[in-house]
Amino acid sequence: MSFKIENLTKTYQSRRGEVHAIGPVDFEVQKGEFISIVGPSGCGKSTSLYIMAGLEGATDGTILLDGNEVTEPGRDRGMVFQNYTLYPWMTVLENAQFGTTLKKNKNFELPGRANMSLKGRAEYLLDAVGMVDFFDAYPRELSGGMKQRVAIARALVTRPELLLMDEPFGALDAQTREEMQEMLRLLSQHDKTTTIFVTHDVEEAIYLSGRILVYSARPGRIIADITVPYGEDRPLDIKHEKTFLNLKKEIHELLCQQEGEKVDRTKRLRELLAQGC
Numbered sequence: 233m234s235f236k237i238e239n240l241t242k243t244y245q246s247r248r249g250e251v252h253a254i255g256p257v258d259f260e261v262q263k264g265e266f267i268s269i270v271g272p273s274g275c276g277k278s279t280s281l282y283i284m285a286g287l288e289g290a291t292d293g294t295i296l297l298d299g300n301e302v303t304e305p306g307r308d309r310g311m312v313f314q315n316y317t318l319y320p321w322m323t324v325l326e327n328a329q330f331g332t333t334l335k336k337n338k339n340f341e342l343p344g345r346a347n348m349s350l351k352g353r354a355e356y357l358l359d360a361v362g363m364v365d366f367f368d369a370y371p372r373e374l375s376g377g378m379k380q381r382v383a384i385a386r387a388l389v390t391r392p393e394l395l396l397m398d399e400p401f402g403a404l405d406a407q408t409r410e411e412m413q414e415m416l417r418l419l420s421q422h423d424k425t426t427t428i429f430v431t432h433d434v435e436e437a438i439y440l441s442g443r444i445l446v447y448s449a450r451p452g453r454i455i456a457d458i459t460v461p462y463g464e465d466r467p468l469d470i471k472h473e474k475t476f477l478n479l480k481k482e483i484h485e486l487l488c489q490q491e492g493e494k495v496d497r498t499k500r501l502r503e504l505l506a507q508g509c
């Protein structure tokens with residue numbers, strides 16, 4: 233697997249004029265890497281991921297997956313979004329099996345273990361994410377955390393070359409979030425899934441990743457490419473270690489430098505409040 237992004241740029245045409253959302257952005261991902269993208273709000277993290285998924289077009293630049301240009305969604309890429317995107321009319325097991333483009337191609341052969349059916353792989357993954365007792369449940373019967381477990385199983389069912397995750401744990405409470413982080417880390421380490429993970433949460437990024445790309449304020453560009461100094465063995469309590477906390481501080485400082493505009497917005501709010509309006 234090779235994944236390469238060259239000169240990626242996106243400009244939106246909106247009613248208020250041109251919005252230069254990202255770029256140019258260049259980076260390369262090695263097989264099995266877990267990379268997080270962090271950056272100030274609105275800097276183009278989601279846009280980058282959507283373009284990598286083929287859900288949006290770039291204004292300029294190329295994205296190459298195994299030498300082929302990405303121009304549309306494909307089953308070589310799994311995607312998990314923040315907002316639960318399960319089909320409400322399908323059961324958990326049906327969602328996990330058919331949630332991807334597979335539905336259109338029943339002849340698709342599962343890479344890897346040839347003797348494992350798609351259903352078998354979906355059952356295995358649902359078991360792995362703690363949903364073994366809910367195969368027949370419908371999404372409306374599940375909590376947010378449970379829905380995201382199913383979404384992760386669904387994204388992994390085809391053994392995608394690349395897993396793209398956009399704030400997948402953003403809507404979960406702190407405890408469920410930690411549980412999901414550990415689950416994702418174990419799963420992706422086991423399967424050596426190449427992952428690009430967008431998050432606002434620096435702690436989450438450090439805990440999960442081998443590498444962290446820090447984006448500037450919009451237009452998003454890479455201002456730092458940081459290697460996380462931890463191997464595969466990562467109990468949750470490494471979050472309290474000095475090395476971890478120092479790295480968190482370093483990244484927070486980089487982000488604060490990018491968030492000057494936000495400080496000004498607070499200043500205006502203070503002025504308005506002082507006027508008593």
Ligand SMILES: Nc1ncnc2c1ncn2[C@@H]1O[C@H](COP(=O)(O)OP(=O)(O)OP(=O)(O)O)[C@@H](O)[C@H]1O
Nearest residue numbers: 244246251253272273274275276277278279280450
């Ligand atoms: N369809 C669109 N039309 C016009 N502008 C857009 C569109 N989609 C996104 N943008 C703009 O592009 C910029 C990047 O948006 P994007 O959602 O990628 O940022 P983000 O870093 O993911 O933000 P957040 O962290 O708040 O989720 C923003 O300024 C946003 O307003």
